Amino acid sequence: MRSQTFLRYLLLGGVLLFLGVFLLLPIGTVLGVGCDLQLIAELFRNRIYVEGLWNSFAIALCTTGMVFVISLGLALLYDRYDFPGKSFANTALLIPMVLPPFVGALGFKQILGYHGVINALLGHLGIAPVDFLSGSGVFWAVCFIEALHLFPICYLNLVTALGNIDPAMTEAAANLGASPWQRFLKVRLPLMRSGILAGCSITLIWSFTELGTPLMFGFTRTTAVQVFNGLTELESNPIPYALVVIMLAVSALLYLVAKLALKSAPAASGGKGIVNANSTELRSWRKFLPGSAFGVVTLLAGLPHIALICCAFSTRFSGTVFPENFTFENFELALSNALVLPSIANSLKYSFLAMFIACAAGLLVALAAVRWRLKGSGIADLLAMLPLAVPGVVFAFGFLGMSVKFSWASLLFDPVNNPVWLLSIAYAVRRIPYVVRAVSSGLEQTPEELENAARNFGAGPFRTLVKVTLPLVTANLIVGGLFAFSFSMLEVSDSLILAQKQEFFPITKALYELSQILGYGTGAASAFGVWAMFFLGATLCAGALLLGKKIGAVFKF
Template identity: 60%
Template sequence: MILPPFVGALGFQQILGYYGVINTILVNCGMERVNFLTGNGRFWSICLIEALHLYPILYLNLVSSLGNIDPAMRDAARNMGAGFFRRLFCITLPMIRPGILAGGSLVLIWSFTELGTPLMFGYNRTTAVQIFNGLTELKSNPEPFALVLVMLVISTIMYLLAKLLLRSDSVSSSKGTAGTSADQLTGVKKYLPTLFFALITFLAALPHLALIFTSFSLRWHSTVLPENWTLLNYENALSHPLVVPGIINSLQYSGLAMLFALVIGTLIAFITKRWKMPGGWILDAIAMLPVAVPGIVVAFGYLGMAVEFSWAKEMFNPMENPVWLLSIAYAVRRLPYVLRSVSAGLEQTPLEYEEAARTFGATPFQTVRKIVFPMIGANLLVGALFAFSFSMLEVSDSLILAQKSQHFPITRAIFELSQILASGPYTACAFGVWTMIFLGASIAAAGILLGKRLGSIFRL
């Protein structure tokens, strides 16, 4: 999660390329090179990158669901003679099924709508890439609009189906401490989980390691490790005319998006969780739609609006200045993070405190300012942090709405750098390392503030 998948594609190209690490190992073992990045190889490479990038979302949902299982149920099954697999399939899996559905549906929707990774691999047989390639023909070719509609309909169906399954499959469970019911492994078995997670961690860290090694390499061709090490790529990244303006632009776009998302998301959370206004669930569902609506659809809609309508072109012309267009697009995309974070905080804040404040004559504004906001401060901070950091690294909106180099945000700058022959990919990797550190620090801070409740942000 700390590395945008399209940036991780730069590292994977070094690992899976014809003269990359794996092929070098094959040659050293006396075998022929395999072209992993042609034909179906590119398809499976993209699937692998998406899986390694998105599995933490499923993991966070499962951790949250496992924490809600009453340990007494598994203890009772064990006392009745149920074995491990019987307890797993009859108790644990049915109880965590909502977490599996929530996390799995997000992984499915986000993979289906991914633009950056197939674009970096030059794989054009995806709907998102075909929409992107049709941007230059908006006025003469209706096919991109048709593809956008197809993607929107399919994504919405996936989202609604997941919501229906979650509602029909909801399981009531009393809170418990999962650790009290943990099985103690002995002998060789106690090392098996460590080996399994070590393998998963190694695979997940491969694109990060490749990106870091590439950023420090002067040349990496037909060797397992770079032939020469240098800091020149970081110097080039600092001095390149796209980098510093890209950082400044992203800070501006993301700062405005964070403010928009924080205000709107907090207001909707209060409407649905505190004020209980009629039809509040409809507002909540609409605010969560960006989870299902792909970023490329949002960006394409804004771009089409600016092209087709004169009033929109005057206000939001991406060729002149896309600051408001990108800020609004970023805010819409990250609104669900703020909404879920603030909603989780309100659900865990006892109403008795607010009722006591009103009993002593506090106005609703004073109650919210002095009671509610301090108690959900961590949730507000995490929502703002996620809205800002993920906006900084938004791919689809940035690639489509930023048309001129002086308006490029970070992700568009990385993409343009990667297309430069010779030193371009190395400079892009150096820039990508900075984004990885930034996003990693943001998620670490959110994890410290919310702990195991972090998974609640990535729920439908």
């Protein structure tokens, strides 16, 4: 028994060491340089940086507002009504997640750009073209694209929260004379608080620190883009460090507030999750209304993807309503570009390594916290979830700083000559929360008695783990691994900042570079984006098939 406990503590110690070195140290490195009062004061004196912060904050608030309205409406419809195609509509909502929003931005420009579909349509109607993406238009475009990408996460949280409300609670309110509106406002909304907080805080942090979308739209006055652009002159201007510190502080504050609010949120469940126990079946034409609402949102969210596909399969999709001349030329161009094939191989290499690292660390954290209940496992669990509150830009900067500051790190993490481990570990650390949540939820739903039974029938601790525990949480581990792999394949911040030499570029950096090439760049980048989209789509479908409705648990903290 003692050696078994010792081994468990040894493994936990290993994970804590890993998290300490590759999670806390990068953050510490950034703080070490950026926590300079003079630097921060200089930052706040500079009108451009303050505007960047303000814009980032405004983007976060507007995006979260849009996400909340869209997901609350859809979640209420899903919970309240039975309608044809309900289950399909629910799955179709995951579509926006199959593309990083910055690739979506590429498609969106095809629709709303000066030479985009809308203006072509207006031209046919004899109306002068409008520059939708100039002035404040670009701000709203960034918010809209991010909202369409992020609302499924909030939606999944809200559906779960609604499903957990005991129908007897609203029935009791109705019984005491509350109108449907009062029941919603006084009973359901307060009881959904934990779901709202979880969904909205992830959206808020995510959109506050998003780099790819504003970068793609050329909206440079946001903090993340300013940090990215400041990379090249880091030696002479250390302001980006201070910007990163401010981003970290704001994200950490938002995370803490959400955590505290979550703690005080009332328990919504009456013991059993009675999903849709109160669903109403609509009659005649009304039964198609909820499905139509889902359809409109899915179509809107899918538009950038459709535009991207159209662009990828046509030689001309500029100044026209529909794409012209169907072709595979863009795919050929993309594949013949020196950037593309090596970037696919690089991304596969980094992402496989990241997946294995995230799965090993995540599994150990979940086991230590949920099953072994070791002292210190709470800290490991907390640390493992920290990446949700820390922007990718902060980590990327931290790793960069570490490679300069520590000689051992410069050997392992040479961003110029050998960034394989640097990128793999950077990807892995940010994906550990998905693995921890997926495996923890599997372990919590598996009765411990099954493992006790295995011990009782002659299996030692290791064989119990291999023969009983792991098979019972395999689906969860696979889903965590799939998320770790696919999100690593399409990771933006670390890829754009840490991959500095063309031969080490991963897919996203190659995509970004391709899109900047004048002439054939957009078509080739779109073709490349289509491949990425189908890749992530297949991964999410596999995850949804394996986990079913429990897939929402992966996006919680």
